[in-house]
Amino acid sequence: MVKLNSLDLATNKFTGPVPDNLPSCRQLKNINLARNNFSGQIPESFKEFHSLSYLGLSNSSLHNLSSALQILQQCRNLTTLILTLNFRDETLPDDPNLVFENLKVLVIANCRLQGSIPQWLRNVPALQLLDLSWNNLTGTIPPWSGGYRDLFYLDLSKNYFSGQIPKGLTELQSLIHGNISQEEPSPDFPFFMKTNESARGLRHFQIQALKETIFVVIIGSVAKKAIILLKMIRKNLPKIQG
Template sequence: MNLRGIVSKSLGNLDQLRFLNISTNYLSGSLPQELFALQHLEVLDLSNSQLSGLVPEVINLPSIQVLNLANNALEGRQPILSKSRNLPEFIIRYNQFSSTVDAGICNNSPQTRVIDLSSNRFLGNLPIGLGNCQSLKYLFLDSNNLSGSLPDDLFKLSSLKLLDIHGNRFSGKLDKRMGNLSGLIYLAVSYNRFSGTIPDVLGGFANLQNFSAQGNDLEGQLLNSLSSCSTLEHLDLRNNLLNGTNNLNCTALPHLHFLDLGNNQLEASILDQLSFCRELKSLNLDGNRLGGQIPESFKNLQSLVYLSVSKSTLKNISKTLQILQQCQSLTMLLLGANFKSEEIPHDGIWGFRRPKLLSIPDSALSGAIPLWLKGCGKLEVLDLSRNHLTGIIAPWIGSFNNLFYLDLPNNSLTGEISKNLVQLIKLIVFDPLIKPNQQLETLTYELLHALPESIDLSNNRLSGQVWPEFGNFARLQILDLSWNNITGTIPTNSSLMLSLEILDLSHNDLSGMLHTTN
């Protein structure tokens, strides 16, 4: 449907109406009061429109079973359905409801299975009363301003399969009684103010697939009890204070595909154990205290697609690359801010064929752009910025048909900009972006396409001219050639760079003027 306009109050005259679904339209304005007095209405779905205004605080819909007001701009307090005795689904996410949460819905309708209050403006403590919804399976409270500790009766919800409270201001320790929620499949407590250690009760979650607790102040070691969650697929503990050794038994986690332990205080001993996580597809360890070297056993991670170990004080870039090139599925590799003042290797690297993203900035690496990169023909993003690289920009980089992000600033590169470089086809041709279907392909897609089309060669010692063919880069958004020794005139066809947002040619010896389209 493609309905527009307001919701007519004449709908209130349909006193026998049982089912009303006008979701996913372009309806606007406020909701008529008459709509909330239909005595026989069982399903009311007004989701995914542009509705606004106040919703009555008390709604008189005694027969209602599904109330879905999601994805609008509705305001007021949380609606109270005082006469409803059988409301399986109560969904008001993505609105502007405010004030405190009312748990009365569980007193009136203890058989409720879904409560979704996410992405509103609720604040204050979570009240006692939700524990009365003994059939509750899905509880979404994320992305509000809720605070304090979790109420005691929340831990009585033994039927709960999903609990999402991320993006609030809950504080204190994660309660050991969390273990009572043994039926959980999905548990998200991220981006709150929880502190202390992760309770050693997670081993009782026989069906847990996703546990996210990033962005808190959790400390201590990774618990061995996590290894008892044999169905675990996604574990995200990024941005905490975890430290010490690793007690995670990867051999007991055959389905673990996603592991993010970035920005903690973990040490090198974690690396050996993680090499047993043979089904890992995405691994983030950046911002830890790893030190040492990537172990030889990492070559066993044949399913690994994404690896980030940036800012981890690693050493021996040559050995690291020799090991990681044997990870045949590796597509995205981030190694920045490691290997301080080492030389980028030119020999012994032969196996990188699949990478779409290679990032090794901020490492003070010396040497020339290595020839083995020529074999990385699928590269879309190459970042070797802020090193001490010398020599020329290899002309064969221009043959990378998929390259759209080239970041080489703050090095000591010399020579002319190769005319081959202005043949990067991805920056010339507008092609439709094909969205992938698989989950990890979606992750790769989102990471790559969050970056702008960019060429940054600034702060080097490049000479020669700005080739007129730069004007063919119709997709280029950023071009920075500043702080070099480039001479000649500014190409007259620069106005053809229709997507250009940032152009910096300063601190060169260029003449002429920029040309713009009329």
């Protein structure tokens, strides 16, 4: 399968470890293995997965988030990483040496992660979408969270943050003119929804149509009360394709 470009094996009953020979497919860019019954960790061989752009592994019974991030940061072309519903009750690593230079979409939601918003997220300069919702994160929302040039979607809801919403979040430039492109539709991605089990039933929002949109969600004990910040500059939502 030397010419394989995309692999979608989501929503099956595969077991065992994530295959460690996938990097041998030199043209493989998009992988969706979500909603299977894998065990173990992200393979060390993924350090050499330089063609990989999209990786969806949500709800796959994986563990060791720290190792996963250490390995996947070596995937220099990785732009989308979706790890929802894995790494249950682990701690979100705070290794300042983690760097994801080209990552645009990062979703580590609904994992019951402990810890706080890590400093290494400052080392993801191209970030456009960040979802850390439905975890057990504490502490304050750091001032540098407003330093992303292209970030237009931020979901920190269902955590236990304290303090105030930093002023920097109101100064995010791409919350006025945000745009993201996504090649592989996935029900694990916030802007996609699956209406039935058939391929034709996969309906999704056209991400390219999200220009001039603000979408920030923060729900929790911020400023001593639950706060929801949800602002839509553009009221007309993206058209649904299907």
